[in-house]
Amino acid sequence: xxxxxxxxxxxxxxxxxALAACGGSSGDAAPAGDEGDGPEGAVTVFAAASxxxxxxxxxxxxxxEHPGVTVELSxxxxxSLREQVLEGAPADVVATADEGVMxxxxxxxxxxxxxxxxxxxxxxxxxAGNPADVTGLDDLARDELxxxxxxxxxxxxxxxxxxxxxxxVTPAPDTEEPDVRALLAKIEAGELDAxxxxxxxxxxxxxxxxxxxxxxxxxxxTRYPIATVAGAPHPDAAAAFxxxxxxxxxxxxxxxxxxxxx
Amino acid sequence: MSRAAPRPGRRAARARPPWALVxxxxxxxxxxxxxxxxxxxxxxxxxxxxxxxxxxxxxxLRLSLVSAAAATGLSLLCGVPLAWVLARSRLPGLSxxxxxxxxxxxxxxxxxxxxxLFAFGRRGLVGEPLEDATGFVLPFTIWGVIAxxxxxxxxxxxxxxxxxxxxxxxxxxxxxxxxxxxRWTVLRRVTLPQAAPSIVAGAVLCFxxxxxxxxxxxxxxxxxxxxxQTMPLAVFVALESDREAAIALSLVLVAVSLAVLVPLRxxxxxx
Amino acid sequence: MLRxxxxxxxxxxxxxxxxxxxDGEVVxxxxxxxxGKTTALRAIAGLRPLxxxxxELDGRVLDxxxxxxxxxxxxxxxxxxxxxxxxxxxxTALENVAFGLRARGVRRREARAAAxxxxxxxxxxxxxxxxxxxxxxxxxxxxxxxxxxAVEPRLLLLDEPLAALDAGTRVRVRADLRRHLAAFxxxxxxxxxxxxxxxxxxxxxxxxxxxxVTQTGTPAEVxxxxxxxxxxxxxxxxxxxxxxxxERTVRLDTGGELTLADALPAAEVAIALRPQAIALHxxxxxxxPRNAWPAVVADVEVDRDRVRVSLEGPVHATAEVTPAAVAExxxxxxxxxxxxxxxxxxxxxxx
Numbered sequence: 087x088x089x090x091x092x093x094x095x096x097x098x099x100x101x102x103x104a105l106a107a108c109g110g111s112s113g114d115a116a117p118a119g120d121e122g123d124g125p126e127g128a129v130t131v132f133a134a135a136s137x138x139x140x141x142x143x144x145x146x147x148x149x150x151e152h153p154g155v156t157v158e159l160s161x162x163x164x165x166s167l168r169e170q171v172l173e174g175a176p177a178d179v180v181a182t183a184d185e186g187v188m189x190x191x192x193x194x195x196x197x198x199x200x201x202x203x204x205x206x207x208x209x210x211x212x213x214a215g216n217p218a219d220v221t222g223l224d225d226l227a228r229d230e231l232x233x234x235x236x237x238x239x240x241x242x243x244x245x246x247x248x249x250x251x252x253x254x255v256t257p258a259p260d261t262e263e264p265d266v267r268a269l270l271a272k273i274e275a276g277e278l279d280a281x282x283x284x285x286x287x288x289x290x291x292x293x294x295x296x297x298x299x300x301x302x303x304x305x306x307x308t309r310y311p312i313a314t315v316a317g318a319p320h321p322d323a324a325a326a327f328x329x330x331x332x333x334x335x336x337x338x339x340x341x342x343x344x345x346x347x348x
Numbered sequence: 349m350s351r352a353a354p355r356p357g358r359r360a361a362r363a364r365p366p367w368a369l370v371x372x373x374x375x376x377x378x379x380x381x382x383x384x385x386x387x388x389x390x391x392x393x394x395x396x397x398x399x400x401x402x403x404x405x406x407x408x409l410r411l412s413l414v415s416a417a418a419a420t421g422l423s424l425l426c427g428v429p430l431a432w433v434l435a436r437s438r439l440p441g442l443s444x445x446x447x448x449x450x451x452x453x454x455x456x457x458x459x460x461x462x463x464x465l466f467a468f469g470r471r472g473l474v475g476e477p478l479e480d481a482t483g484f485v486l487p488f489t490i491w492g493v494i495a496x497x498x499x500x501x502x503x504x505x506x507x508x509x510x511x512x513x514x515x516x517x518x519x520x521x522x523x524x525x526x527x528x529x530x531r532w533t534v535l536r537r538v539t540l541p542q543a544a545p546s547i548v549a550g551a552v553l554c555f556x557x558x559x560x561x562x563x564x565x566x567x568x569x570x571x572x573x574x575x576x577q578t579m580p581l582a583v584f585v586a587l588e589s590d591r592e593a594a595i596a597l598s599l600v601l602v603a604v605s606l607a608v609l610v611p612l613r614x615x616x617x618x619x
Numbered sequence: 620m621l622r623x624x625x626x627x628x629x630x631x632x633x634x635x636x637x638x639x640x641x642d643g644e645v646v647x648x649x650x651x652x653x654x655g656k657t658t659a660l661r662a663i664a665g666l667r668p669l670x671x672x673x674x675e676l677d678g679r680v681l682d683x684x685x686x687x688x689x690x691x692x693x694x695x696x697x698x699x700x701x702x703x704x705x706x707x708x709x710x711t712a713l714e715n716v717a718f719g720l721r722a723r724g725v726r727r728r729e730a731r732a733a734a735x736x737x738x739x740x741x742x743x744x745x746x747x748x749x750x751x752x753x754x755x756x757x758x759x760x761x762x763x764x765x766x767x768x769a770v771e772p773r774l775l776l777l778d779e780p781l782a783a784l785d786a787g788t789r790v791r792v793r794a795d796l797r798r799h800l801a802a803f804x805x806x807x808x809x810x811x812x813x814x815x816x817x818x819x820x821x822x823x824x825x826x827x828x829x830x831x832v833t834q835t836g837t838p839a840e841v842x843x844x845x846x847x848x849x850x851x852x853x854x855x856x857x858x859x860x861x862x863x864x865x866e867r868t869v870r871l872d873t874g875g876e877l878t879l880a881d882a883l884p885a886a887e888v889a890i891a892l893r894p895q896a897i898a899l900h901x902x903x904x905x906x907x908p909r910n911a912w913p914a915v916v917a918d919v920e921v922d923r924d925r926v927r928v929s930l931e932g933p934v935h936a937t938a939e940v941t942p943a944a945v946a947e948x949x950x951x952x953x954x955x956x957x958x959x960x961x962x963x964x965x966x967x968x969x970x
Contacts, residue, residue, distance in 0.1 A: 240588065259572060260488040261570025263566075268567070523699070527722055528719050537718070538707060541709045542709055
């Protein structure tokens, strides 16, 4: 399902218009000045670890568009995000790396209507210079290499196992990291010879890691939904943020980090 | 000569705390005990027997006990001599040495794990030549877990034993010397026996700390069931996928820790 | 034989002392607190190195800074009995006494047997299995002595061996100590601030004041001709010489008769009596003192807040009283008084 760019934009305009008409919202707890229209205060965004770098830029762009709002970002593995939101963490927005996790949150009535805003695909990451001469998924079964995967409950881990199963490869992992950024860090440091991470992570690593494409097709792609949290402390700012992320402006920022379109 | 027994009334009066302390103490107890009560309340009692027999639990328990015991053994071997140096020697810069030895106590465990990687990882200061020479790699093995555990738990043993050694009167060591005991004999038969309660207390604290270690372990040794996934790691991972197993694991961890800490008699802690 | 030229610089004291102790001799190093006596003892034991000088035992140099020689305490054959006995608290009395032997490689069983023999000799057989904290002061001190003697050192050092005991125990232990010391073949050096200990236990006194020796000699020589104010005060101890006239009675050379609390050790004895232990009365006292005699005041001397009254009569002694007593009793030279002393305050030893 693809969302046409026009609708989120209209939504954003409608929300902004409504807020301007109200002249200040009731949900903002943070003290803010009276300057300008639009949402004010702080908005707390919980996002999947793989969105770390991209969302930093998205938040900056959002703050440029909405002076008076500050974005506070918190990153964790998607299952941790689920736990935190269900336990009542003070998040306004949640963006996961897994539609299943978001579906759980919807079922619990913890979030509003989710919007898929980006896609990502899996890539085989190796340290710069590829010291172990890794060429493809088969190498992940080699015992003599130090290989890492994301842990089973984590979306990156689920994705990796699906891709490996499809390719008929039985991996010999030496570690199953609880979040993808920790896995990437170990690959960049050269402590691991190879691992399965997102393409965006390889991009974020810059020169410290190289990526090798894997033939994965649909199984190797993951979709990122975002939604406002029910009972959020700052609902207006939350909705604005969600709208921005799904807008062309937001999508441009994300593309710059290697994310695919929704 | 016999010691006169204290009059009962007098002794009771001395033991009662001033009333203002009681509510504060109760607050502390409540704060510490409440999470435990909440954990017990959420426990899946009916499935518990089956849950604790699952491999994810038994593997983690075995790894935790083995690595904590090994870490305690290493800490005793190297920590007691270090404690002796800190307590007895008159080298310059001793306070700096003591600060360094207790650094892991204040350092966030993840930072400790990262530092261990920089030192002993495959690209580390010592780790790289080690791998080149022997092909042996510390991370992702149980030795890595033991190293991480030792790094965070050793200072507890050192601090406890150092204070125990300071409490031993050096005049006894002088008396032993005049009787013909060499330095090693003095240590073995006069100093260490008197410091024994503090050594035991230090070992217990060290074991308990190693048992609960998470940040340094996951950062340095990684996480793999059956090889490096100790109980705290298993709990963390299970929280995401299998809540009930996570709670069962937590209860096992609490039970083991209590079994280790409760026999720690208070007179040993005072030593 | 010990030959020691001790030179030690402490923050507030410079100790310089030449000392010789022959085999078979008991030397007492006597002096006020802070004189450096314990420092001297520790230097001889090897617990504190000399700053200058030389310590030689039986021809072997133990410490000579100029030559760079220093033998650590565990290799000297010097036994020490410490003031607070310092029995190892985690070992029983028997294990304490066996400690030195085992440290020298003697096998456990033999060491324990030898230790038991020592305890039997000291009359401590039934406390062998006891921990030091359950022993009385006198028992602990005797165990400490056994412990030091068990390794058969060439020289025995005793640091204020009776200071930690109460008065009654001290009398008994002093007598025991004299007996046990007599059985030891090597030299014995006793450090004390109590002149009574020195006089009763030693053959020769060395008076140490502020790090320097001010007088040496036999107890009789030192008390007859005190060389310093400190010794003169020490000499304030009354030494009475007499002959045994019963198990506990002594006829003094000056004519009087005194009854003691314990049996006399020999036929010819010297009796020590502190001036403070003599009470003066206007009439013959009834009640507990067993010893009372009529005396004439020979001299009254005021010394700060105390008054020394020298008495003549069947017992020649100096009593020490308060100024109030002087007034009450109208003590002037020539006055007639009654003097009394408790039997337990009289200490007799062989002349």
